[in-house]
Amino acid sequence: MKIAIQGIKGSYHHIVAENYFGEAIELAECMTFAEMPDKVINGEVDFAVMAIENSIAGAILPNYALIDEADLAIVGEYYLEINHNLMGLKGQKIEEIKKVHSHPMALLQCRSFFKNYPHIKLIEDVDTADVAKRIQENQLKKVGAIASAKAAEIYDLELIAEEIQTIKKNFTRFVIVQSKERLNNVNATKASLKFVLKHESGSLGEVLILLANHKVNLSKIQSLPIIDRPWEYAFFADLVFEDYQEYKNAMADIRNKVSSLKILGEYKDNK
Amino acid sequence: MKIAIQGIKGSYHHIVAENYFGEAIELAECMTFAEMPDKVINGEVDFAVMAIENSIAGAILPNYALIDEADLAIVGEYYLEINHNLMGLKGQKIEEIKKVHSHPMALLQCRSFFKNYPHIKLIEDVDTADVAKRIQENQLKKVGAIASAKAAEIYDLELIAEEIQTIKKNFTRFVIVQSKERLNNVNATKASLKFVLKHESGSLGEVLILLANHKVNLSKIQSLPIIDRPWEYAFFADLVFEDYQEYKNAMADIRNKVSSLKILGEYKDNK
Numbered sequence: 001m002k003i004a005i006q007g008i009k010g011s012y013h014h015i016v017a018e019n020y021f022g023e024a025i026e027l028a029e030c031m032t033f034a035e036m037p038d039k040v041i042n043g044e045v046d047f048a049v050m051a052i053e054n055s056i057a058g059a060i061l062p063n064y065a066l067i068d069e070a071d072l073a074i075v076g077e078y079y080l081e082i083n084h085n086l087m088g089l090k091g092q093k094i095e096e097i098k099k100v101h102s103h104p105m106a107l108l109q110c111r112s113f114f115k116n117y118p119h120i121k122l123i124e125d126v127d128t129a130d131v132a133k134r135i136q137e138n139q140l141k142k143v144g145a146i147a148s149a150k151a152a153e154i155y156d157l158e159l160i161a162e163e164i165q166t167i168k169k170n171f172t173r174f175v176i177v178q179s180k181e182r183l184n185n186v187n188a189t190k191a192s193l194k195f196v197l198k199h200e201s202g203s204l205g206e207v208l209i210l211l212a213n214h215k216v217n218l219s220k221i222q223s224l225p226i227i228d229r230p231w232e233y234a235f236f237a238d239l240v241f242e243d244y245q246e247y248k249n250a251m252a253d254i255r256n257k258v259s260s261l262k263i264l265g266e267y268k269d270n271k
Numbered sequence: 272m273k274i275a276i277q278g279i280k281g282s283y284h285h286i287v288a289e290n291y292f293g294e295a296i297e298l299a300e301c302m303t304f305a306e307m308p309d310k311v312i313n314g315e316v317d318f319a320v321m322a323i324e325n326s327i328a329g330a331i332l333p334n335y336a337l338i339d340e341a342d343l344a345i346v347g348e349y350y351l352e353i354n355h356n357l358m359g360l361k362g363q364k365i366e367e368i369k370k371v372h373s374h375p376m377a378l379l380q381c382r383s384f385f386k387n388y389p390h391i392k393l394i395e396d397v398d399t400a401d402v403a404k405r406i407q408e409n410q411l412k413k414v415g416a417i418a419s420a421k422a423a424e425i426y427d428l429e430l431i432a433e434e435i436q437t438i439k440k441n442f443t444r445f446v447i448v449q450s451k452e453r454l455n456n457v458n459a460t461k462a463s464l465k466f467v468l469k470h471e472s473g474s475l476g477e478v479l480i481l482l483a484n485h486k487v488n489l490s491k492i493q494s495l496p497i498i499d500r501p502w503e504y505a506f507f508a509d510l511v512f513e514d515y516q517e518y519k520n521a522m523a524d525i526r527n528k529v530s531s532l533k534i535l536g537e538y539k540d541n542k
Contacts, residue, residue, distance in 0.1 A: 034382065058495045061329040062379060104375065104395070108333060111305065124375070124395050202483025204492070205476045212473025220504070221475070222493045224329045233491070 004028040004039045004048035007103075010129035010151030016078050016174045017049045031126050033063055037070035040179050047075070053173040054082075054105065059222045064194075064236050067177055067264055074192050074265025076176035084110050084165045087132060087157040088144045094120075094160050101125040102146035110146055113164040120144070132157055175265070186244050188266035190219070195258045196234040204235070207257050214250035216241045234260075240269050275299040275307045275319035278374075281400035281422030287349050287445045288320045302397050304334055308341035311450050318346070324444040325353075325376065330493045335465075335507050338448055338535055345463050345536025347447035355381050355436045358403060358428040359415045365391075365431050372396040373417035381417055384435040391415070403428055446536070457515045459537035461490070466529045467505040475506070478528050485521035487512045505531075511540050 003021060005013035008029045017025060028045045030036055036048040053059050067074065084106055088097060094117060101123045114120055125131050131145035136155040144160065145151070152159055197203050208218060220238040241247040255261055274292060276284035279300045288296060299316045301307055307319040321338070324330050338345065355377055359368060365388060372394045385391055396402050402416035407426040415431060416422070423430055468474050479489060491509040512518040526532055
């Protein structure tokens with residue numbers, strides 16, 4: 001089984017792919033999320049793993065857009081507790097580190113830690129693990145990576161400081177996507193939707209009340225500007241429910257209230 | 272009057288600051304949004320201009336968090352139509368450009384354009400205008416910037432391709448923040464809130480219906496995980512209304528329904 005991940009071996013996406021699918025997988029390493037939809041559609045990979053939401057930045061809206069535009073189906077989710085570590089070549093002390101490269105989100109999540117080390121320059125990079133790899137391959141002194149403990153292990157680096165993220169319980173939610181539709185998944189307890197509302201005052205409120213009447217709960221909602229019609233609002237929402245049939249009834253009910261409704265996926269709640 | 276902006280002269284923040292406050296302003300150029308709250312609180316600047324939402328990525332949640340954590344007040348908003356241009360030293364042709372540096376959001380917004388130029392490497396940078404400045408100062412050949420036409424003018428670069436963003440009507444919403452509270456602004460027609468909900472099914476729906484009863488409309492909503500209590504949800508919402516007193520009545524009504532409510536600002540709708 002071949003899985004597309006963002007980044008390389010040792011990245012958080014790699015950890016999620018192994019935790020979800022087991023270790024007997026082949027990886028397709030992608031340097032950007034934008035490469036993933038084609039690989040899924042062409043059948044080059046069986047599934048892709050995509051970060052979709054985290055404790056600091058909230059929803060990663062461009063990834064929702066990639067899933068929506070390519071008509072991929074969300075077939076699962078995984079919550080990973082993200083522990084960032086500062087690492088470098090063996091024997092390097094934090095006082096010797098001049099530059100730390102990492103993914104922008106990792107830098108953002110560790111901002112407070114580095115306030116105590118103003119001599120360190122923070123530089124954005126495409127992948128957490130890729131920096132670790134380069135430090136080892138090119139024997140880069142004075143350079144640090146922020147990455148997973150797994151990356152330190154794979155690329156034989158030393159942990160200089162552990163769990164340096166500002167928020168200790170720092171979760172990222174990943175979704176598993178594939179090309180085939182998997183609707184009418186009667187085992188599902190969660191669904192991701194995109195809907196556009198008629199512009200009537202309180203219409204979102206009415207939709208949510210209808211859902212509640214069917215014991216369907218909202219676990220996430222985000223309005224977004226409709227592309228090319230800026231500032232007209234559509235929504236991405238995640239629903240959780242116990243009874244699949246009640247959820248289907250709720251979907252039938254709200255169709256009259258919305259101007260469009262698309263189910264991005266139905267899957268097992270994995271929180 | 273001194274205004275904090277993200278980036279340097281010629282950045283989109285600079286354009287917004289001039290359009291909003293006029294040309295007789297002094298700039299405090301910030302390389303990150305995170306530097307802004309301190310400058311506002313210390314009185315080093317009178318106001319800060321902050322991008323808060325755009326057509327592709329939706330809400331820029333970390334900036335909402337900066338405003339919320341520092342207890343800044345949103346006192347105004349400005350919508351800027353963003354036109355990205357590819358620029359370089361005079362006489363440079365697109366075939367000669369090897370690398371284009373820009374802000375990650377600008378790169379994201381121009382992704383489709385560069386699919387036709389696979390020989391160009393896209394590199395993330397902290398500010399659109401700063402790249403333009405460096406190209407001129409260091410006479411960098413083969414390097415392009417994606418920035419505003421104003422940046423090309425200031426740093427004397429040539430436009431190689433104009434309006435290269437994928438979505439032609441590409442708006443970014445900026446907010447104007449200051450330190451002083453400015454509640455009870457009877458001229459306000461818009462408000463930004465943060466609220467946390469009691470975990471009862473349909474409770475968000477009930478809040479929205481209450482707002483609608485007071486003719487208060489929702490122009491934006493976004494759930495977000497509560498820091499250190501991941502996956503419990505709070506919301507950032509923008510409300511628009513015509514009657515300030517009705518809006519105040521609506522706030523009084525919803526206080527019973529929410530476990531906390533914070534007004535981030537009341538201001539004139541400027542869409």
